[in-house]
Amino acid sequence: MDPQSLQAILGQAQAFFASKGLRFTKQREALVTLIFRNDEHFKPEDLLPKLGKSHAVSRATVYRTIALLVESGMLREISLGGGERLYDPNFLQSPHHNHLICVDCRKIIEFEDPNIDVMQNCITRRLGFSPTQKALRIEGSCDRLRLLGTCPNFKEGKKKSIPGTKRRV
């Protein structure tokens, strides 16, 4: 993420905290920076080692801050199966994206599709509701791997599954 966008995100976070009468402490700033610096999905526990000792933040604060960011709408909890609780920082840039997971190498591909959103709208209204949010997760097997016996992702994947490796479509 370019420094300019990150700056905008920091501003957005600060505005949210201010609007709730909360402070934008250096711990919170360090966390927002770390979370939105790249586009990787993460577990709360992942963040602790990534904060240098200069920006060390306690485990409790990590969890409390994540909850606030989710409440603000900047961060979304997603589930990719297996009961793992992940957080996705990419809804700011792609508010309607979905996830496709390769069953062969577990690579995660984020994609958007306007038809899905139209259909979501229709279905929701048909059932008597106004749409607020959706989560669509598709799993599929890699055609390339099956036809060619190899796949660029799978090659990379030699070193086990790589969470957070993503392609934007």
Next chain:
Amino acid sequence: MDPQSLQAILGQAQAFFASKGLRFTKQREALVTLIFRNDEHFKPEDLLPKLGKSHAVSRATVYRTIALLVESGMLREISLGGGERLYDPNFLQSPHHNHLICVDCRKIIEFEDPNIDVMQNCITRRLGFSPTQKALRIEGSCDRLRLLGTCPNFKEGKKKSIPGTKRRV
């Protein structure tokens, strides 16, 4: 669920266990019966108190059996947000169903829509994959509650949210 269908399900489970060289013990039978007797989503922990002392099964066996039923395809793990890990026994009868969750009363509505499946197929192939599974969760606010100030589900919902209360569409 009518006794006849339940019987069929027990047979299916038994066949699956046999195909893997596993036994169909009375604990497993008790669990399958309990899980598929009605259509409620459940947490593993929910099951223990529901097994009478006559069919008591240990916690470890509950978890181990659920894992096997998921592997067999008879049971599916779903996530309705909040990191809760739920299991849905209704994919046997409605293999393609999705979930709509009312943000007002947390009621869960299971629905099917053939268009979604067509679209899922298109998208998956466009990305170079063959579809194997999908999970779509929609959240929405209740039109009726907003327009009329009341809603039958919400009325029932007085006693907090009722997980497992469902309408088939």
Next chain:
DNA sequence: CTAGATGCAAACGTTTTGCACCCCG
């Protein structure tokens, strides 16, 4: 008879909480 299944309790990883102290406005 024996591989697989069970129950128990301990271990595990993650998340939440109570509380004393700290610090920003």
Next chain:
DNA sequence: CGGGGTGCAAAACGTTTGCATCTAG
């Protein structure tokens, strides 16, 4: 100065595992 924020450690929670014992086939 006061109310929010933090860190720490303990607790809570859901799930998994090792092991001795049991049992279905």
